[in-house]
Amino acid sequence: MKRILIFQTAFIGDLVLVSSLIKSVAKTYSEAEVFLVCKKGYEAIYEGFQYLKGVIPYDKKGIRGFASKLKSIKFDAVFSPHRSHRTATLLFLSGIPLRVGFDTAGFSFLYTRRVKYRRNVHEVERNIQLLLAVNKAARVDLQPELFVSKDEVGKVREKFSLEFPFAVISPGSVWPTKRWLPEYFASVGKYLIEERGLVPVIVGSAADIPVAEKVFRQIPFAVNTAGKTNLRELMALIAGSSVVITNDSSPTHFASAFKKPVVTMFGPTVKEFGFYPLGEKAKVAEIPLYCRPCGIHGGKRCREGHFKCMRDLTPEKVFPLIDEVLKDGDFAEKRGVGS
The missing domain is CATH 3.40.50.2000 (Glycogen Phosphorylase B;)
Known part of the structure; x- marks a missing residue:
């Protein structure tokens, strides 16, 4: 895979915790460029973060236009901890071939790979399941990290x-x-x-x-x-x-x-x-x-x-x-x- 997207447009805490998934994806696919989509206004959190090629802010206004933007970047895969109907629809319209999300997500049928949402475990461990569902030999790093x-x-x-x-x-x-x-x-x-x-x-x-x-x-x-x-x-x-x-x-x-x-x-x-x-x-x-x-x-x-x-x-x-x-x-x- 050449380009991989992580999609998390929830609250700040959720965005911080997704750092462990970003790291694990980047370490597993070391030759790929990893990008993050986050809520507009929060992109500064990931300034200087070595595991990301770029951060794409999303103001949650409009779906088709943003989906078209993502399609133009030609991502090979997306991992989405975010579980909203809007997110599933947007990623479907983006045409990304491998779309991995939780089975409890709104419109989960739009994902190409659905992962069981595990309760009673930490969010970072939950998120890592998205990666492990695709690559059982993934290089997992559960420690959240920022710079x-x-x-x-x-x-x-x-x-x-x-x-x-x-x-x-x-x-x-x-x-x-x-x-x-x-x-x-x-x-x-x-x-x-x-x-x-x-x-x-x-x-x-x-x-x-x-x-x-x-x-x-x-x-x-x-x-x-x-x-x-x-x-x-x-x-x-x-x-x-x-x-x-x-x-x-x-x-x-x-x-x-x-x-x-x-x-x-x-x-x-x-x-x-x-x-x-x-x-x-x-x-x-x-x-x-x-x-x-x-x-x-x-x-x-x-x-x-x-x-x-x-x-x-x-x-x-x-x-x-x-x-x-x-x-x-x-x-x-x-x-x-x-x-």
Whole structure:
């Protein structure tokens, strides 16, 4: 095969996790050019990624025109973790001869190879099944990976005057029930300062500014970058951090991709969905409850009206997990930061 396409236009976290499939495809077909289609606005995530020949952004407006664009590139195969009807239709119209997708995808009959969607395994392992269905001898690499340079890390540290080791705190989420309480994040921020000597750096998008401000106002010496960074700067902050404390959202997967210690709060969601943080220094903070899980994405409000999955997950339950992922005390670690 000369040209291979990976198609993933879902959320940022899904896009980060597809990096392991990209790597595995590139290593298996070392002579091929590998391309990625992602949602427009997210293409910066894969800047400098050595396993990709190119990234093609898609704004999800129109199908035939974009399918024609893909057809002109003459791909030999496409692997599609994305399971929408639109994706299956678009790839069918693109005329790519080998189209590999999941059997649970919308219009899955339009794929030439349908792969059983495995539940209760991590997303990266699920995605790799697409490749193994075509090549049982594939060179599999399950570790998510992204790239930022030392220069990018240095610039973002300079931008926010980060002279000391720091921890990233990510209190936001698109789904309100996925958000750990702001006062709990603040308690963790104080713990990181007092017990670990780490400056808490709060991150988030423009939409996360209100919750980030609530956390920031309660932590002395914290730095609030919410709404002040682009995707590359957010990645650089995570790559340069000593530890990441986050909700079940994309910073979890960025931390995995940069092999950073991470503690992730799980409330309405559970690890069995397959989106937990990966790595030797990755921990999930959660408590058992009769009502968990209540949905794959959480929701706008607690269905039971008590929100115990987050309220009862107190900071005192999280402190030991932070100590565990930081037990070696190596705050100067730079794994995941390129040259």
